[in-house]
Amino acid sequence: MNKKKIVLAEDNSTLSLLLKFRLEKEGYELFVATDGKEALELIESQSPDLILSDIMMPFVSGLEVISHLRNKLNLSTPIIVFSSAGQEEMVLKAFNLGANDFMGKPFSPNELVIRIKRLIGT
Amino acid sequence: MVDYQYIYDYYSNTPHLIKWVWWVSALLAISIIVLAVYLKFIRLSLRKKSNETAKFKSEYEALLVEYLYSGDESGKLTDSQKLIINRIKDSIKTPSKRKIIVSVLYNLMNEVSGEMSDSIKTFYYETGLIYYAFERLKSKKWNIIGKGISELRRFGIDEASHVIAPFINHPKSEVRSETHLYMVNLFLFEGLSFLDNLKAPLSEWIQIQLLETLQRFDNQEICDIRPWLKSENNSVVLFALKLAQIYNQFEVKETLMDLLAHENKEIRIETIDVLAHLYGIEAKEMLKTNFNDLSLEEQISFFKLLEKLVVPDDEPFVEAYLFHKNFEIQLLALKILKEINFDKYIGFTKSSNNNKSLAMVKAVKML
Amino acid sequence: MDTSSVKIILQILHYLFFGYAFAAIISYIILSFISSKETIEYIKKRSFVNYKDILSSKMSPSITIIAPAYNESLNIVENVRSLLSNHYVNYNVVIVNDGSKDDSLERLIKAYDLEKVHYIVNEKITTKPLREGIFKSKNPAFEKLMVVDKENGGKADALNMGLNISTSKYVACIDVDCLLLEDALQKMIKPFLEVTDSKVIAAGGVIRIANSCEIRGGKLIDVNLPKNLLVQSQILEYLRAFLLGRMAWSRLNGLLVISGAFGIFDKEIAIAVGGYDTNTVGEDMEIIVRMRRYMEEKGEKYKVSYIPDPLCWTEAPDTYKVFISQRNRWTRGTIETLRKHRKIGFNPKYGWFGLVSYPYWLIFERLAPIFEAIGLVYFMILIVLQEVRWDFAISFFLLAYLFSVVFSIVALYSEELTFHQYKKKGTGFKLVLLSAIEPFLLHPFVLYAAIRGNYDYYFNKKKKWGNMVRKGLVNN
Known part of the structure; x- marks a missing residue:
């Protein structure tokens, strides 16, 4: 069986590495982008089953990633966004644009795994 | 040879000023060459340094992730974790590497919760990084001290508080701010007790940060803010007023009333806002009676409050200010009248004989 | 003889x-020497700042960006988008369309779904009247935006209209074709909130040259050195002027000019002095001199701040013809300002300002x-x-x-x-x-x-x- 693909867009490289490690152990295939621009390229080339994206990123923000995905590419790939304290407004915007779930930082990687499994299974 | 002779003759016959100019020019020319070469060197080393930083960063990231995933249920360090800690212990002897490690740790600490962030904190203790942060507090340079405090705050090291407390009134505002942030981040409202002894003013910048920090934690029991409302330090009073408003401090009413007579105008205006927020109608009635004693800014502030809390009984009061010479008061008065008695308001659109006011009355009608 | x-x-x-x-x-x-001292101090201080809290705090003071536009229809939609994407909670954007003869307004209406609103302008500073009126967006995503269409009166007049309309504590006056980095407002507001022993009346930013830089979606992606020698020369000139000259003068609190392309002002004082002077081509310098003069005459302690971070990028002239006409204008602006405020020069009543900055x-x-x-x-x-x-x-x-x-x-x-x-x-x-x-x-x-x-x-x-x-x- 093919592994399910996940694109992770996050500008904090340590967190990316931590999550990549963890999710690969759970049997997913990870593609890591450090900004929104790279994320969009990966999404188009890999057509992942799930997208994890930070809301605030250099160049292209998480919001723009969602809007591009839903409106330009017309894809319904599930999206989980990461947000920090004080970004409540942005989270609301993210949901309006079509995000499926959100995780407020700081979060526990275990909880993220549970939510991912709920959305796409293993 | 002839040339040299010529130059020599020229030089010995030249006035001193010109000799001097030639010398300085030669000096400048040499320094340009030296500076240009050195600039090249600086650019090279900057580039090298940023490559190295990136290299070490990814190396330490991998180590940290490995460390975090090789823990077991017991909460004690496993052998592989001890191995990693020993490797890091070697690296942190070099200041530049230490800096990278601290930033990697902190970057992750902020983003993960629970056991993982505890585990990072353990790492910080075990590797001895904490020792270096304490050392920094002893430095003579203010920026090093500030960095030390900031690091201890970020890693939540509460046992540093007695060492950090003396910096509350440090002459450099950056060090003071870091100290205040440390206190509030680690001890929340209890940490605010530094306000009791604060001599220096609390800038608006740090006030905002302190309030944001406090709001990040829910269900906190706020302490008695009255002493701060009575503080001799005006910035502390202003800060306490903000606390009163955000945390709905109904019990400080008497103290607030006293502040209406404070010598500082900014404090009086803020107090009006807070009173309006907490007590509404009651505060309104009181201020209405004193309206004429208020300064213009306070009057505007009062009208803004009135706009929110107006009742039909206020009509005579409002009517008196429909043609006030201040734009904002007039605008608010017109808006309020339109709200409570539309018919009377329409009457004004016809009767007013002052052109400018008429235009204003009509404009308000369109809103 | x-x-x-x-x-x-x-x-x-x-x-x-x-x-x-x-x-x-x-x-x-x-x-x-002074600038090197100030720069070192600035860099040390900057490493302590945590902008994150200010950016998300609702308690941060309000700022209005005022951007006058005259016949800018080519890029106006794109430029406004960049102004709307600053990382700061409490701000709004007022575009003042200064009687443009092109289709700027129509383009804005279409792109941002604008509709005409009723708004009472408090005319604290006399300006040319409104033309089509004031517009806001129907789309809540653009709630920060307001477009004001007025009759042509020049840049100073347009800025004054913005000053009248703004309800914020601070105003950021910028050229609409400037590219502001996302953290520009946070960094520029800092000096105002930081001081405790005097009042900051204005803060100026550095202008960097954007020719040949890679810009996409209103964001600066990559910095390049342009090929054109005239533009290159101006880059060097700007580095000298901003990193050495202004840095030093800011330490001496002697800045007489804040670049018209990007500066933040305390609105109350900007209005108290009567706003921008519409009779000069050097309104950006003139208003600073006038605000300083006002504070000196009131005898209050004040400061004009300066932020050396590269926050505002703009296009420099790339032909000698345009370059010469720009510098010609700057020269006339300087002459006009200095003549108008002649009284300050060598006047001990104005302290350091009259005895050092002005004469210099x-x-x-x-x-x-x-x-x-x-x-x-x-x-x-x-x-x-x-x-x-x-x-x-x-x-x-x-x-x-x-x-x-x-x-x-x-x-x-x-x-x-x-x-x-x-x-x-x-x-x-x-x-x-x-x-x-x-x-x-x-x-x-x-x-x-x-x-x-x-x-x-x-x-x-x-x-x-x-x-x-x-x-x-x-x-x-």
Whole structure:
């Protein structure tokens, strides 16, 4: 069986590495982008089953990633966004644009795994 | 040879000023060459340094992730974790590497919760990084001290508080701010007790940060803010007023009333806002009676409050200010009248004989 | 006149020129030292800032960005989008369409789903009246945006309209075609919130040159050194002016000008002094001088701040024709401002401002091109009279030239050790080389434009704004 693909867009490289490690152990295939621009390229080339994206990123923000995905590419790939304290407004915007779930930082990687499994299974 | 002779003759016959100019020019020319070469060197080393930083960063990231995933249920360090800690212990002897490690740790600490962030904190203790942060507090340079405090705050090291407390009134505002942030981040409202002894003013910048920090934690029991409302330090009073408003401090009413007579105008205006927020109608009635004693800014502030809390009984009061010479008061008065008695308001659109006011009355009608 | 008195006059002239040049050089050296001190201090302080809290706090003070636009339809939609994406909670954007004859307004209405709203303008400063009125967006995503359509009255008049409309505590006045980095407002508001012992009345930013930089979706993606030598020369000139000159003057609290392309003001004071002066081409300098004067006369402690981070990027002229007309305008603006506020100069009542900043600007900025021109004419007369001691002339010329190269290189050092924007390999060498040739590429034209500016100011009063032909910041 093919592994399910996940694109992770996050500008904090340590967190990316931590999550990549963890999710690969759970049997997913990870593609890591450090900004929104790279994320969009990966999404188009890999057509992942799930997208994890930070809301605030250099160049292209998480919001723009969602809007591009839903409106330009017309894809319904599930999206989980990461947000920090004080970004409540942005989270609301993210949901309006079509995000499926959100995780407020700081979060526990275990909880993220549970939510991912709920959305796409293993 | 002839040339040299010529130059020599020229030089010995030249006035001193010109000799001097030639010398300085030669000096400048040499320094340009030296500076240009050195600039090249600086650019090279900057580039090298940023490559190295990136290299070490990814190396330490991998180590940290490995460390975090090789823990077991017991909460004690496993052998592989001890191995990693020993490797890091070697690296942190070099200041530049230490800096990278601290930033990697902190970057992750902020983003993960629970056991993982505890585990990072353990790492910080075990590797001895904490020792270096304490050392920094002893430095003579203010920026090093500030960095030390900031690091201890970020890693939540509460046992540093007695060492950090003396910096509350440090002459450099950056060090003071870091100290205040440390206190509030680690001890929340209890940490605010530094306000009791604060001599220096609390800038608006740090006030905002302190309030944001406090709001990040829910269900906190706020302490008695009255002493701060009575503080001799005006910035502390202003800060306490903000606390009163955000945390709905109904019990400080008497103290607030006293502040209406404070010598500082900014404090009086803020107090009006807070009173309006907490007590509404009651505060309104009181201020209405004193309206004429208020300064213009306070009057505007009062009208803004009135706009929110107006009742039909206020009509005579409002009517008196429909043609006030201040734009904002007039605008608010017109808006309020339109709200409570539309018919009377329409009457004004016809009767007013002052052109400018008429235009204003009509404009308000369109809103 | 006998020969001996001619000789004496010549001697005196020599010493005057020498003394002037010497004083200028000394002042540059002093300013460089002060600026290095200030820069080190700034960098140390900056490492403590945590902008995150301010950006998300609802308690942060309100700021209105005022951007006047005149016939900018080419890029206006894109530029507004960039203004709307600043990382700050409490701000709004007022675009003042200053009687544009193109379809700017229509484009904005269409792109941002605008509708006309009723809004009572408190006309604290008299301006030209509204034309189509005031517009806001129906789409909540653009709730920060307000577009004001008024009759043409010039840049100062448009800014005044923005001052009347803003309900914020602070206003950021910017050129609509500038590219603001996302953290610009946070960084610029900091000095206002930080001071406790005086009042910050205004803060100015650095202007960086965006020609040839890669910009996408209103964001700066990559910094490049342009190929055009005129633009390159201006980059070097800006580095000198901002990293050495203004940095030093900011430490001395003697800044007389905040670049019109990006500055933040305390609105109350900007309005108290009557807003921008619509009768000058140098309104950006004039308002600072007037605000300072106001504070001095009120006897309150105040400060004009300066933020050296590269936050605002704009397009510089890339042809000599446009460049000369821009500098001509700047010259006239400086003359007008200094003349209007003549009273301040050498007046101890205005303290440091009257005794140091004003005289410095008068002598070393305003009069420098005049001295230089007279010097050149004088030199030519000497050539005709065959009175030139060539070794004198050459040695002094060489000294001045080498000094200017050293000064440029010092500016490059300052850039490398602080903001380090030109990171690409080989750029360092190009910049050093540029320092060597820039005096010949730029200076003659700066001098020419300044002399033309003086001529136009005194003898050609009808001269209006030079229009700058924009190629636009949106490159693909």
